[in-house]
Amino acid sequence: MKSPFPGMDPYLEPHWLDIHTSIMAAARQALNRQLPEDLIASVEERVAIESEEGPQHEFGPDVRVFEPPAVETMSVEVVGGTATARYRLLAQIDPITERFIRVVQAGSERLVTVIELLSPTNKCSDGLQAFRSKRAELLASGVNFVEIDLVRAGNWRALLRPHYCPRKAVTLYRVTSRIPSDPAAVLLEPISLRVRLPKIPVPLRRNDPQVELDLQDLLDETYTTGRYGRRLDYRRELSPPLDEGDAAWADALLRAAGKR
DSSP states (O other): OOOSSSSOOGGGGGGHHHHHHHHHHHHHHHHHTTSOTTEEEEEEEEEOOOOOOSSSOOOGGGEEEEOOSSOOEEEEEEETTEEEEEEOOEEEEOOOEEEEEEEEETTTOOEEEEEEEOOGGGGSHHHHHHHHHHHHHHHHTTOEEEEEEOOOOSOHHHHHTTSOOOGGGOOSEEEEEEOTTSTTOOEEEEEOTTSOOOEEEEOOSTTSOOEEEEHHHHHHHHHHHTTHHHHOOTTSOOSSOOOHHHHHHHHHHHHHTTOO
């Protein structure tokens, strides 16, 4: 079962950890079917920096509150003749692991290109600053850098700085590419909610043949294999909500598909 949306499905955003992992794995396979024989794509990991930015801090599945085997009673208070116990509970916080793709040269392991599928943590507070610093470091060392932004949360404009996005290019989603040989420029591809996700070129070495990632194929595979057609409730309100025009368009689309 495919998503009723022609491109990115905003109802997938609350499940981003699973979506992110699945798309990265599928992208690695798609790249290795196309890359020159001496280049290899692999999925790498890093620990994400959490942010307190926003109305509430959402850890998703990365926090577990549990009662230890020996629970310490902190105090007992008598209220209206009834004893009320207070307990000290611990929160076990596991760091969020984010995945990205490295394209390296076989033998030398020279890093050629990094492909990032952005998460909200990459566009908020400390995570944003850490991401910008790492990107600058990689570009300075001669590595191509591709960012795929399919989540609406976070400050994408701050991530784009020092570049400025013209009003006509402002969309819900986008892809940006940076290459060390043109350090002052960013190639921006705006992506509307209402269109199919594009095939994006992946910059490699100067004389390499063109390699593309079909973002829509990757998303469709993730949606189908993750059984999101059974999981998502298209009757609920999105958070954050769509703007008035996109909300009306999405409502008509979902009603036509029998989802509302």
